[in-house]
Amino acid sequence: MFTFRAMNTDVELTASGDEGAIAARVAATFAEAERRFSRFREESELSALNRADGPFVASAELFDLLTRARAYVEMTDGLFDPAVGGALSTLGYDRSFADGALDRERAREPVPAARFLDVMLDHQARTVLRPRHVHIDLGGIAKGSTVDRAVHHLSGPGAIDAGGDAFMRGLAPAGDGWLVEIEDPANASRTIATVAVSDAAVATSSGNRRRWRVADTVVHHLIDPRTQAPSATDLLQATVIAPSTEMADVLAKTAFLLGAREGRRFLERRPGVGAVLVPRGGGAPFFIGEVDVREVADA
């Protein structure tokens, strides 16, 4: 196994074959994606887009990701919306997260509600026209898509895990599916369930991490586009297993924002998708769709 740090998280890689060489290529893929898609780097292409005051000619990579993001916005009826960058910045999340680094005594002035659907994508000219108040944050979807791209460097079975957004190719070294332990959101040292995954991705959304203090309130990074504020949902955590990491990340966020009942309905309509939802209040996790459950922790 090899590990490196990128996108403000620990990336772990297990690969068959020349693992060191594969790890170097995977690390280069992450570095390139971070240079392009980070909203915290002044010189990134995304930052340039967020500063642009007119039509912005995007690289093929950025334009493709924005196009896919738009499709996810439509698929989730706007619950997944990369235009929450302004709301996050208002809350103080305007730099890479670190414990205590975002704490502040007062919130900034609220920004006008922003919708990604107001961003115009011209496929002919490959230009992006962004209303001034819309600031795009591609954090989760960019990480998921980077994992998906990095998986192409694997020459055989292997796994790439970027801080909980992971893709598992083929079978694990033991000859079975890769065992994915789902962290207990109420106690990070515990595992709430273990599922077996092969040739699929997994991603988890929860408000238990990336929390900071604004005046007397503790906030988290999962913004509900309907309120432009941190979500108040009856779920503690949503884990989704999907054909791609990018999709798993989007669906986990959406299910988390929808809550237990609507989240279940939303996920049950997606073929080839499984999920483990953890309700707030200490109830047992419930499983949706195609999930190969191996262990469930005692309540």
Add this chain to the structure above:
Amino acid sequence: MIVTTTTERPSATHPPAARNLRLYLIAFLATAYLLAWWLFGGRTPASHSDRFPAEPAPETSAGARVAAWYHDIPPSQRPAVDLPAGWHIADRTAPASRVIRRDAPVPVRASPARAGRIRTRSS
């Protein structure tokens, strides 16, 4: 007496000999153009090391170099360079490849807690 009449066809703009000459001329010019393109313009691009030969910079009549790779200058004499974020100083031996990969993280080998297991959490 039999009289035959023939409808006079408009004569060709160029007689056959002139037309052949023109075709030969076009073929000759096209061949010359392709030959020149192959010789001077269409060859495989030189590699980075060909395009950036690692040879000493030209010298002035006084013997002082007019250009040098940054890393060839003794550290104590290197000028302070304030680069924009994301820019790097190229290296003389591999000007492009090293620049591209300089900020890529270096993976390190680690021992998995348990092989074949992944832990997912909110990221």
